[in-house]
Amino acid sequence: MFGDLMGMMGKLKETQAKVEATKKRLDTVLVDENSSDELLKITLTANREIKSISIDDSLLEDKEQLEDYLLLTINRAIEKATKINETELAAIAKDGMPNIPGMDSLFK
Template identity: 60%
Template sequence: MFGDLMGMMGKLKESQEKVKATRERLKTVTLRESSPDGLLEVTVSASREIRDIQISGELLGDKEQLTDYLVTVVNRAMQKAGEIHDAELSAAAKEGMPDIPGLDNFLK
């Protein structure tokens, strides 16, 4: 019994380390999202940090259009980054989890 418990504790520790390493790696994964016309481009990390924003000079004269572009493109970039982030962390956490009956149903 205690051997199984110690094994499970070891797997949980391993899972925590994998999640930590995955979080660090996600800081280095970047993705770009652009407006359809290419006038604005946002680069974000998979850890949901804005890294760069490129704005065409054409947008600088129209504050309302620039604001609309920023909101739309940043939101799309953050959504995609969030999907990558969540999928990677979920996979890392599940990989090291001990085989406990019913745990999958509990995690849903």
């Protein structure tokens, strides 16, 4: 009984270390998103930290249009980054979970 518990605790600590390493690695994974006409370009990390924004000069003439471009493009970039982030962390969580009956159905 205690051997199983100690094994599970060790596995959980190992998984926690892998999660932290993955979060750190995701800081280096860049996600690029462009507006459909490529007048606005956003780059952020898979941890959803904006790294750069490039705005074509033509967008600077219309504040409302620029705001719309920013909202749409940033939200699409965040959605992409979130999918990458969740996929990476879910894979680690699934591999690191102790074998508890019924728990595997949560990760399908």
